[in-house]
Amino acid sequence: MAMIFEAAAAQTAGQLPGATEPGSGGNAGQAIGRMWKAIRSNGKALTGSVLLALFVLLALFPWAIAKDNPSAEIYKPTLGPSTAHLFGTTSYGQDIFAQAVWGTRETLIIAVVSGVLSTILSVIMGLAAGYLGGAWDSVLNFITDVLLVVPTFPLLIIIVAYLPKVGVPGLIAVLVITGYSYGARQLRAQTLSVRSRDYLEAARVRGERRFYVIMVEIIPSMTSLIVATFLGTAVYNVLAAAGLQFLGFGDPSSVSWGTMLYWAENNEALQTGQYLWAIVPGALIALLGAAFVLINYAFDEISNPALARVPITRTRQLNPILRRLGANRSG
């Protein structure tokens, strides 16, 4: 618990006005160092971070890894895997490996941007409802609850079906509006529980304005929940976006894992033996989702000591550390 708070505190304290005086915050370098140490010591976090880092690299520098143009239909179609084409080619003569690598960018952009925007919306709606209470709470909560109750994926399909050809921005907008409600609900609940903490009342009694209390006193203490919301939303959005693209919404001429699946399905890839065309994008989607989930687990473990796995000893069998401890106690 301490590490997350220290990290969050150091980061936020360094960026907020009025808190930059010495003695009230660490510097960003120290905070990152602490988080890095926390990640390194936890297997799940490490795996997830490494995976995510790999994907980020692919998204940033696709040309370094895949030399081919992913959309160019210049190769012999339906080739199997070979040294020239690691995953083979599509029915249109495109290199699947190049598509997979270049497609990372669009998928990751969708995941991250929609995750961030959705989280921001969750924070605003959830925190405001929880802290301001009264009429604000009723109105904001009502909107959130309505969106929560409606099944998200069918709603997505309906909205996208009626909108004109939407590209990535449209997809992101739709994902954000339909997906923020879950996080908002959680943040509202957490705000309600934190609201009665004495330090918030103490801040009001010393004369702080309500806006300040929300921004400076409440948000930093909910950092781990906000991060968890972001990670959870990102996972869901990756899957939802891929799902929508697979169904043909979104722009089929763009290159992403979801559109790969769309074209694979259209050309009956699995039935015609072109397994890799369908499996590769599917596996990559799963891996990206797994990366986010692992990091999410790790954050939970880091911030909640009760979840950490601990070696259990029974009296019959003292573990070596305790035997030494026993030996050191004289008498």
Next chain:
Amino acid sequence: MTDAAPVLRTEGLTRHFQIGGGLKRKTLHAVDDVSLQIGEREIVALAGESGSGKSTIARLLARVYRPTAGEVYFQGRPLSGLRSRADMLSYRSDVPMVFQDPFSSINPVFRVSHGMLRSLKLHRPELSAAERLAEARRVFEIVGLTPAEETLNRFPHELSGGQRQRVGFAQALAMRPKLILADEPVSMLDVSIRIGLLNLMKKLRDEQGVSILYITHDIASARYVADRLIVMYAGQIAETGPVEDVLSSPRHPYTQLLLSAVPDPKADLSIDANTDRGEPPRVINPGPGCRFRWRCPLAITDCASITPPLLELSPDHDAACLVAQSGAEVKAF
């Protein structure tokens, strides 16, 4: 008790809450018609059990709640006259509050200096950043948090409960207050640590000239630290006066009950058949009459219809009990 004008005075202070919904709407009389005063350089203890209204009074004085009726006068001026933000800030710096729970009264995410420096920025804007730090160090030393520089840089979880409460007092002190509202500041601390905080309060009164309203449920600590004692029951004042007077000759049956229930290892235990069970006070739609009458062995018929006023029974010693006011000897518990 000084004859000088009191620092803070309340007149008929009342606060009700509406509870229940729809047809079953009831009124909870948290505080009813409380008139008290706190002078300069004095520690006044406000003692009572849960449901007595003592915490509500703290919040009324800290302006967290508005009163349903009655008025609070600070240095002669009514609080309802404070309109602008500047006026409110000025009041808040004159009458700050120290909270009960050392584990939740400081934001765990920031260093301990955060709240202090914010207070200083809000209430003493004339200070520069360096001066604010110097002031923070100065008050930390006064409350015994040394080395001040090092402690300022710690996070709350690195300090003990007692140290955190001292931080609370330091924050209050930094605003150069006239009156500190201390809401059960030692209840959640270990017994051996409490004395240190109680001694600190005495020191603040003597050396810094600050008055303190010490809210507690522990009469023994009230005796140790306070000059005057106010005993509350069910939202009303039962008895008030100099602390030694009230404790050595309590006139209100409730005060006597409280005194008899305090565990005293040196005295023998007296158990009689009528040992009071500790019934919660009736504050929902109470109606007229004394609110203690159901538990009082001396209740007379008038107690059910006349709400006893707070009257002076001996110099500076008031009690709200019809039986005591009639001159009879009150020996209830």
Next chain:
Amino acid sequence: MRTDQAEWLDASWAEQSGGPILEVRDLSVCYHTKRGDVLAVDDVSFDLARGEFLGIVGESGCGKSTLLFGIAQLLSPPAAITGGSVRFEGTNLVDLNDHQLASIRWKKLSLVMQSAMNALNPVKTISAQFTDAMRAHGVTSRQEIADRSAEVLRMVGIDPQHLRSYPHQLSGGMRQRSMIAMALLFTPDLVIMDEPTSALDVVAQRSLMIQIKELQQRLGFAVIFVTHDMSLVSHFSDRLMVMYAGQVAELGATRLVFDSPRHPYSSGLLDAFPSIRGPKVDLTGIPGSPPDLARPPSGCRFAPRCPVVVDACQEQPVELRHVGDVLVRCIRPEGNGVVRGD
């Protein structure tokens, strides 16, 4: 499945009725944390006779609650018992598994926790919770359950009509009494109580203490009562155990410990209570704070805060030994209250 006479219970124990009901020997409990192993309870030993009332007193972090959980076998990770034994009516509880413990729990050994609001299920009536407890231990007849529920409530001074109430409808004092009633459903031989009065006001507190003592004398069960408030148990306990930093600091008859405390911590603790009667004196409390149990000091654990410390105190860990009729862990025990920490 017969749960009344399980084969792992030492049947011969019942014959030796004079022996202690509980024998704790060298019990140690350790918490595994990232900062290291914290020995929260260090080599605690004591006996408890039938029907005896033992008060365990100490401040936060001294290990008293951990000790209770260790005795009741309720520790969960990251805490674990790392040494010692807990012999209850002849059987070592540490060796038993959950299934075996179930036959002892509630029937012979029950628990009253600190806050009834945390221990009672807020969405069930009192009667439903009693029924749950009884069914879980083999009582199935509805009549029997109803009769017994009403009986235990009457024992603690609550009108049985409150069986139909939910916990939030009862006052704090009544909730605690219901907890105690629930603990007495099977008339156990030992009731362990973890600060059962801390959430109550002083009047309700006294009333509850008197009630507990009355029940104890009537039904004959032994009590282990853990509290941070020494004066609370002063009139009720037969023996008093003062704990500090995971160890027993002093153990003896209550009156002896109160009237002439031997350990500087015990006398410091007694001195830290301002009194209601008698002359007003300036008190000092005990400055400083308890040691970090992940890195306990090498000698006496109280040395850094002790008013009568000498060099020898910090060289070696201190053993528990007899001084008169009292066990004290101090190499300079105060005799006859002469050298009180001034």
